[in-house]
Amino acid sequence: MTDLTKLKIAEARDLLKKGDISARELTEAYISAVEAADALNAYVAKTPEMALEMADKADAMIKAGGQKGMTGIPVGIKDLFATKGVHTQACSHILDGFKPEYESTVSQKLWDDGAVMLGKLNMDEFAMGSSNETSYYGPVKNPWRAKGSNNDFVPGGSSGGSVASVAGYCAMGATASDTGGSIRQPAAFTGTFGIKPTYGRCSRYGMVAFASSLDQAGTITRDVRDGAIMLESISGFDAKDSTSVDLPVPNFEAALTGDIRGMKIGIPQEYHLAGMPAEIEALWHQGIEWMKAAGAEVVDINLPHTKYALPTYYIVAPAEASSNLARYDGVRYGLRETVEGGGLVDMYEATRAAGFGDEVKRRIMIGTYVLSAGYYDAYYLKAQKVRKLISDDFKRAFEKVDAILTPTAPSAAFAFGEKSDDPIAMYLNDVFTVPASLAGIPGSSVPAGLDANGLPLGLQILGKAWDEETVLKVSGVIEEAAGFTAKPEEWWR
Amino acid sequence: MGKYIVQGATGDFEIVLGLEVHAQVISNAKLFSGAATEFGAEPNAQVSLVDAAMPGMLPTINAECIRQAVRTGLALGAQINKFSVFDRKNYFYADLPQGYQISQFKHPIVGEGTVTLDLADGSTKEVGIERIHLEQDAGKSMHDQHPQYTYVDLNRSGVALMEIVSKPDMRSPEEAGAYLTKLRTILRYIGSCDGNMEQGSMRADVNVSVRRPGEPFGTRCEIKNVNSIRFVRQAIEYEAQRQVDIIEAGGKVDQETRLFDPNKGETRSMRSKEEAHDYRYFPDPDLLPVEFDDAFIEAARASLPELPDHKKARFVEELGLPDYNASVLVAEKESCDYFEDLIAALAKKVGKDVKDVAAKASNWVTGDLFGALNKAGKSVTESPVSAAQGADLLALIEDGTISGRIAKDVFEIMFETGKDADVIVEEKGLKQVSDTGEIEKIIDEVIAANPGQLEQYRAGKDKLIGFFVGQVMKATGGKANPGLVNQLLKPKLDG
Numbered sequence: 012m013t014d015l016t017k018l019k020i021a022e023a024r025d026l027l028k029k030g031d032i033s034a035r036e037l038t039e040a041y042i043s044a045v046e047a048a049d050a051l052n053a054y055v056a057k058t059p060e061m062a063l064e065m066a067d068k069a070d071a072m073i074k075a076g077g078q079k080g081m082t083g084i085p086v087g088i089k090d091l092f093a094t095k096g097v098h099t100q101a102c103s104h105i106l107d108g109f110k111p112e113y114e115s116t117v118s119q120k121l122w123d124d125g126a127v128m129l130g131k132l133n134m135d136e137f138a139m140g141s142s143n144e145t146s147y148y149g150p151v152k153n154p155w156r157a158k159g160s161n162n163d164f165v166p167g168g169s170s171g172g173s174v175a176s177v178a179g180y181c182a183m184g185a186t187a188s189d190t191g192g193s194i195r196q197p198a199a200f201t202g203t204f205g206i207k208p209t210y211g212r213c214s215r216y217g218m219v220a221f222a223s224s225l226d227q228a229g230t231i232t233r234d235v236r237d238g239a240i241m242l243e244s245i246s247g248f249d250a251k252d253s254t255s256v257d258l259p260v261p262n263f264e265a266a267l268t269g270d271i272r273g274m275k276i277g278i279p280q281e282y283h284l285a286g287m288p289a290e291i292e293a294l295w296h297q298g299i300e301w302m303k304a305a306g307a308e309v310v311d312i313n314l315p316h317t318k319y320a321l322p323t324y325y326i327v328a329p330a331e332a333s334s335n336l337a338r339y340d341g342v343r344y345g346l347r348e349t350v351e352g353g354g355l356v357d358m359y360e361a362t363r364a365a366g367f368g369d370e371v372k373r374r375i376m377i378g379t380y381v382l383s384a385g386y387y388d389a390y391y392l393k394a395q396k397v398r399k400l401i402s403d404d405f406k407r408a409f410e411k412v413d414a415i416l417t418p419t420a421p422s423a424a425f426a427f428g429e430k431s432d433d434p435i436a437m438y439l440n441d442v443f444t445v446p447a448s449l450a451g452i453p454g455s456s457v458p459a460g461l462d463a464n465g466l467p468l469g470l471q472i473l474g475k476a477w478d479e480e481t482v483l484k485v486s487g488v489i490e491e492a493a494g495f496t497a498k499p500e501e502w503w504r
Numbered sequence: 505m506g507k508y509i510v511q512g513a514t515g516d517f518e519i520v521l522g523l524e525v526h527a528q529v530i531s532n533a534k535l536f537s538g539a540a541t542e543f544g545a546e547p548n549a550q551v552s553l554v555d556a557a558m559p560g561m562l563p564t565i566n567a568e569c570i571r572q573a574v575r576t577g578l579a580l581g582a583q584i585n586k587f588s589v590f591d592r593k594n595y596f597y598a599d600l601p602q603g604y605q606i607s608q609f610k611h612p613i614v615g616e617g618t619v620t621l622d623l624a625d626g627s628t629k630e631v632g633i634e635r636i637h638l639e640q641d642a643g644k645s646m647h648d649q650h651p652q653y654t655y656v657d658l659n660r661s662g663v664a665l666m667e668i669v670s671k672p673d674m675r676s677p678e679e680a681g682a683y684l685t686k687l688r689t690i691l692r693y694i695g696s697c698d699g700n701m702e703q704g705s706m707r708a709d710v711n712v713s714v715r716r717p718g719e720p721f722g723t724r725c726e727i728k729n730v731n732s733i734r735f736v737r738q739a740i741e742y743e744a745q746r747q748v749d750i751i752e753a754g755g756k757v758d759q760e761t762r763l764f765d766p767n768k769g770e771t772r773s774m775r776s777k778e779e780a781h782d783y784r785y786f787p788d789p790d791l792l793p794v795e796f797d798d799a800f801i802e803a804a805r806a807s808l809p810e811l812p813d814h815k816k817a818r819f820v821e822e823l824g825l826p827d828y829n830a831s832v833l834v835a836e837k838e839s840c841d842y843f844e845d846l847i848a849a850l851a852k853k854v855g856k857d858v859k860d861v862a863a864k865a866s867n868w869v870t871g872d873l874f875g876a877l878n879k880a881g882k883s884v885t886e887s888p889v890s891a892a893q894g895a896d897l898l899a900l901i902e903d904g905t906i907s908g909r910i911a912k913d914v915f916e917i918m919f920e921t922g923k924d925a926d927v928i929v930e931e932k933g934l935k936q937v938s939d940t941g942e943i944e945k946i947i948d949e950v951i952a953a954n955p956g957q958l959e960q961y962r963a964g965k966d967k968l969i970g971f972f973v974g975q976v977m978k979a980t981g982g983k984a985n986p987g988l989v990n991q992l993l994k995p996k997l998d999g
Contacts, residue, residue, distance in 0.1 A: 093560045106559065113553055115560060217560040223789035253564050253791050331789055334592050337603020338557040342656065355598055355654070382594070382784035391786060 015040035016180040020084050020237035021264075023183065027073055027083050034073065034083025038066035038127050041085040044181045045129055050503040053175040053182075055090055055148045056098035057130035069125040080240040080264070082125030087132040087182035089173050092118050092228075093217035094131065101219040102146040103136045105366025106345040115217025116252070117186055117228045117245045124244045129182055132172030136368045137336065138193055138221040141440045143171025144431045145370040153201060153424050154179040154499040157464035161502075164424040164466065167197030167440075173231040174201040178499060184232040184241045190221050191324050192420075192444025194229045195456035199419035199469025202458040202497065204238045204486065205231050209476045210451030211256035214249030220335040222328035223254075225448050235457065235487045239263035242479065258477060266480035267487045272306030276485070277412035281317035282443060284421060291418045291468065294460050298416050298470045301492035302485075310412055314404040319397045320446040321438060326381050326394035327449070332371075333378025339366060373434065402450040409475045414485045417443050419456040419469035443471055453479045457486045458495040467497070508676030510714060512748045517714045519744045520721055521674035522634075523736075525687060527666045527697035528641070528705035529572045535640045535664035536563030536606060536791075543703050547646075547657035555662040557601035562790050565590075569664040570794060572696040573613045573638050574804040576666055579694045579811055580633050582617025584801050590638075590791045594784040599643035599656050607639035607667075609785040613794065619670070619690070620813055621682040622831060631683050632671035641665050660704075666697065672711065672721065677737035684708060684733050685835075689812050693837045701732050708736055712743045714751070722747070723757040727771050730764050739764040743771045815840055823847075823862035832870045838884045842891050843869050849895035854902045865898055872912065876919050888922045889915070897925040905929065906936050909982050938985040940992065943976070946984070947993055950975045961997055972997060 015037050018026070026032045042059045062085060069083035092115040093099045100106035114122070122128070135145040142165035143151040151171035153164040155178070166175045170187035173194075177185050178201040187194045189207035198205025206229050213228040220226060230241040243264065248257040278299060283292070299309050341347035341362030348361035367375070381390035408415065420440055430437040447454040453476070456469035470489055474482035510517040534541055537554035554561045577584050589611040592604040614636035621629045643661035647654050668687065674680050688699035688706060699706050708731075713724035727743060730736045742764075747757045761780070762771040787793075810818075812834040819830040833839050847865050851858040873894065877887055889897075897915060900906045906914060906929055917928050929935055937943060950972060951958055961968040969990075976989050 099559065101559070109559070111558060111560075113558070113561075215560075216562055219559045220790075251564060252562050254789075330786060334594050334604050334784070334786070337594060337596065338559070338601060340596060340598075340603060342598050343556060343601060344558070356596075359596055379784065382786055384782045384784075387784075387786070 016044045018183070019233050020081070020183050020240050023084060024078075024080060024082075024240070028078055034066040034069035034125075034127060035063065037083060038062050038085050041129055041181065041183070047504050048176075048179050048181045050152065051154060051175045051179050051181070052149055052151050053133055053172040053179060054087065054130045055100075055102060055133050055146075055172070058097055058128055061097070062127050062129050065122065065125075065127040069127060072125045077125075079124040079244070081121055081244045083127060084183050085127040085129050086121060086241075087129050087173065087176045087185040088118050089170055089186050089188060090131045090134050091138055091188050091219045092186055093219070094118055094128065097128075098131050099219070100147070100345075101137045102134045102148050103339075103366065103368070103371070104147040104346060105339045105362070107366075109345050111217070113217060116214035116249045117218065120245050120247065121186070126244070132170075132176055132182075132185055134172055135169035135193075136371050137219065137332070138169040138188055138190055138226075139332070139370050139374055140168040141192070141196060141437050142425070142427075142431065143168040143197075144427065145368050146171070147368060150427060151175045152503070154501075154503065155201060155424065155466055156500065156502065157466060160464075162426060164426055165200070167200035167420075167424060169193040170197050170205070170231060174198055174203050174205070177201070177203050177231045177233060179503060180501070184230055184237055186228060186245065187231045188218060188226055188228050189444075189448060190225045190227075190328060191448045192441040194231065195444045195454055195469070195471055196420045196440060198231055198456040199458075199471075200424040200467065202467035202495065202499070203231050203233060204235050204455065204457055204490070205229065206238045206242055206455040206479070206482065206486070207448070207453060208242060208246060208479050209453045211254055212246050212453070212477070212479070214247070214252040214255045216249055216251040222331040223335060224331060225328055227448075235483060235490045236264060236267055238455070238486075239267060239483050261480055263479060263483055266483045268484060269487055269491060271302070271485055271488050274307045274414065274481075274485070275412040276302045276307045276309050277312035277408050277415040278309060279312050279314045279317065279408070279415060279417060281314050282417045284442065287421050288462075290462050291421060294468050294470065295416070295418050298459060298489060301489060302416060305488045305492065312408045312412060312415070314401075314408060314446065316397060316400045316404050317446055320401055320449060321442055323394045323397045323401065324441070324445045324449060325377065325438060326390050327398060329374040329378035330382050330391050331378070333375045333382065336367075336371070336375055339363065341366075370434075398449050401446055405446070405450045405452055405473075413474075414481050415473040416485070417471045417473070419443060419471040423462040423464070423466040423468055447473050452476050453482045455482050455486045457489045457493070459489055459493045460495070461497055465497070508678065510744050510748045512752045514752050515716060517744070517748045517751075518675060518717050519740065520672050520713045520715065520724075521680050521740060522672035522711040522724075523670045523674070523680060523683060524709040524711070525668040525670075525684065526707045526709070527668060527691055527699070529569045529638075529664035529666055530695055530697060531566060531568040531572060531664060533566050533568070534662040535566055535569050535638065537662050539662065541663050543705070545659055547655070548659060551658040551661065555601065555658055557603070563606060563788070565791060565794065566664065569638060570613065570796070571800075571804055572664075573636060573666055574796075574801060575694050575808060576668075576691065576696045577614030577617060577636055578801070578805050579690050579696075579808060580614075580617035580619060580636075582633055582636065583615030585611065585613055585615055586796055586798075586801075587611065588613040588637075588794045590788045590794070591785045592788045593639075595781045597642065597645075598654060599645045599658070599661070601643065601658060601661055605640055605642065606788055606791070608637035611793070612637035619683060619686055621679060621686055623682055624678065626827065629679065631673040631679070634669040634671050636666050636668045639665050639667055672713075677740040680710065680740055681733045681737050684736060686812075689835055693812060694808055704731060707731050710736055710739060712740055712747070713757070714744050714747045722751075723759050725757065725760055725762050725771070727762050727764050728774060735764055735766050738766070738769055739771055742769060746771065809837065819862075819866075823859050825863055825866045829863075829866040829870045832874070833866065836884065839869070842884050842887070845891035846894045846898075849892050850898050850902070853895060853899040861898070861902070868894070868898060872915055876915070880919075888920070889918045893918060893924055900925055900929065904936060904938060904985060906934055907982065907984075907986055909977070909986070910934050910936065934983060936985045937980050937983045938988055940988065943980075943984055943988055944992055946976055946979050947972075947989070947996055950979060951996060958997065962999065969993065969997065
């Protein structure tokens with residue numbers, strides 16, 4: 012029998028349909044794989060018993076002729092999504108022991124379609140990080156290692172557990188969230204496909220908030236088709252989220268025609284960064300050639316406010332975070348630290364000092380500062396104006412082009428500790444992903460090659476608001492052209 | 505109205521007052537969650553996941569609260585803003601689960617408007633409304649449940665409030681009281697707030713400053729959360745005197761937030777300007793701006809009842825009510841409803857126009873009925889005598905079946921038993937005697953029985969006619985038609 016964990020979602024779906032495999036068999040294979048992959052530290056909570064129950068339900072659904080795209084597919088859920096009765100802490104100490112009474116809309120949609128939950132996935136604390144090093148549960152290890160080396164690399168972040176579980180064969184797909192690149196950058200670091208849809212495409216209900224105007228759910232899968240299938244499952248309007256938009260969800264898989272002839276692909280000149288590794292430039296150039304070869308027209312475009320994107324992001328996101336994280340005060344749930352003889356303020360201080368990690372504290376302080384009286388206009392208000400300009404850059408560009416092609420990140424995965432002492436260096440990793448987050452437009456990262464050390468590199472495709480179909484279509488063409496078949500050695504087994 | 509002056513040792517001071525009234529919006533659900541809003545539920549029985557600020561929970565706007573704010577704005581003749589924004593007001597407190605209050609800061613839903621005060625001397629005064637914005641209420645901290653711990657009740661958390669901000673247009677405790685009274689009347693008329701200050705559905709923050717007449721505004725202090733009109737007046741009186749004392753002693757009033765202690769009748773410092781929170785307002789990214797069109801506003805306008813000022817003018821001008829009666833009636837919408845139902849029924853019954861019966865009826869409603877209700881501690885909606893029953897009673901007077909005097913007795917029985925007037929009149933045989941022959945017979949008997957008084961009368965003591973009327977009425981058990989008695993008595997007395 013073939014190793015079921017090597018199947019892709021689309022393949023498993025067809026085998027399930029034919030009755031060649033059962034959801035239970037598939038799930039059992041994954042439960043074993045999850046058990047064997049502790050070295051990756053991808054899961055912070057495992058739910059094998061629930062998984063088997065859900066698998067049996069999925070088998071019943073299939074038997075009754077009600078199979079959907081995700082029926083019987085074992086997936087992991089980023090710890091940011093509320094899952095009823097199951098560990099939901101956004102990998103923060105401050106939410107110790109928190110098990111919600113409710114289910115996030117995104118995960119509920121998966122369960123409604125018959126998907127199977129393997130457990131909760133590790134992440135940077137409150138999704139604040141680009142290397143998964145800020146998790147209270149310790150860093151996730153990248154399944155990929157450099158050629159001939161036993162050194163560990165970061166998986167990227169914040170969706171580190173999501174990408175490691177998918178790249179490491181311990182989930183067929185995973186939910187993820189992207190605030191400034193938290194889906195695309197880790198996807199690039201692990202040779203997986205990540206897609207962040209348009210802001211408002213997926214409900215934020217039940218997603219632990221980091222920066223509300225930027226947070227958007229998405230998926231990590233092993234290829235583009237799987238991404239289309241899973242994204243379709245989690246998308247759709249939700250009255251419980253005022254910022255979700257009431258638009259029909261297209262059949263995303265149907266968009267994968269492979270035909271981009273006549274399409275215009277924009278190449279933003281501002282993304283040629285000084286000092287960017289030559290192999291990133293080379294990969295980008297390769298991508299351009301693939302586009303041309305597929306019959307697309309490649310056009311140079313300008314996104315003049317790109318250089319302001321990172322500073323803008325690091326004002327807007329911390330500002331919202333400083334307010335969103337105020338609810339973690341030790342009063343109602345999670346961690347509570349008290350001081351002998353102390354009062355309410357002492358409890359707040361002790362709880363938040365013990366409960367939040369350094370990066371989270373840093374962002375709360377930045378956010379509090381930029382919203383303070385006397386600084387609001389200079390920072391927050393200015394940042395909002397610049398954000399509008401960045402958004403307008405994209406709008407203008409999309410009057411001329413159908414999609415935009417860029418590298419996903421300025422480097423391949425890096426080593427642990429390499430950037431964790433230098434927040435600015437860490438933030439720079441998001442330089443190509445942040446602008447699209449600020450504009451709320453859809454974007455993906457497609458595995459496109461390996462660097463000199465044999466570590467994966469990704470190309471980013473950006474599309475117009477609500478045009479995930481073009482993003483997926485172009486992603487599919489890159490995937491096809493790249494023929495990315497490299498796999499990590501399964502050292503963790 | 506006479507000017508309210510605080511007399512200091514060095515001269516007179518004028519006080520300047522502005523009020524921020526928090527009025528709980530009448531709606532079935534909270535501003536941003538589906539939880540119920542009824543008063544008096546068990547602690548934490550009306551709390552949704554959103555109100556408790558569970559991780560990942562999102563607010564969604566309750567359209568009814570938006571509509572109520574718009575109706576309120578229209579009732580105050582205010583600018584309605586078709587675009588408004590909810591902001592977060594950030595601060596930590598145990599009964600503020602989110603760590604921020606969702607409010608409106610830069611773009612409130614309602615702009616400038618006016619309230620017309622009815623003052624005790626019958627004059628009126630206009631007070632400007634600066635703005636009305638919507639915001640969520642916090643929960644309640646209970647410090648008296650446990651020796652070491654504070655308990656938190658989140659039933660109120662997320663309940664919709666309108667903050668109605670006045671301009672600093674008031675100059676006396678009376679005006680502040682009249683403002684609150686009028687505002688409450690209007691809110692109750694349109695049903696956007698029940699105005700119940702004891703239950704906390706209406707509270708006032710009072711801004712007080714003093715100045716010598718003609719000088720620019722002084723430094724103000726804000727007295728938080730005063731929960732009765734009486735306390736508002738007391739707090740202002742105390743606070744104004746306190747500020748005058750400071751200034752006269754050569755000191756400076758510090759801008760600060762103060763609390764009113766009703767037991768001691770004084771205000772005391774809660775926090776100074778330096779300790780004031782930096783609320784770090786910013787637009788709530790979980791909510792879209794509130795936008796609506798003219799049709800929404802017009803639908804809200806169409807849902808408004810006739811407002812008290814308009815009603816009062818109509819009562820006086822069209823129905824000929826005495827000013828005082830009109831004022832008393834319009835103070836509560838329920839009183840007006842009762843009165844208008846009554847005069848409609850009465851006019852129909854006696855075949856007259858409402859304006860021909862309204863003035864007399866208003867005397868009865870504001871006098872006999874309200875007197876009895878007051879004594880019984882009942883509101884007009886709890887009246888044992890319905891408007892239709894009241895109309896029947898007044899109709900009996902109008903058609904001469906009973907006298908006004910007898911009507912009072914009948915009403916007393918109606919009030920006690922709820923029986924209809926005609927039934928009581930029938931049962932007790934109270935029908936007015938209008939038979940000329942019968943009355944003449946009694947008059948003759950009375951005159952015969954009182955020769956001394958007759959002599960005095962004929963000697964010029966005209967006033968004794970009242971004595972004879974009284975005797976006749978007494979002899980008939982009050983049933984004689986008084987008009988008829990007067991008419992028949994005089995010629996007989998005059999001889």
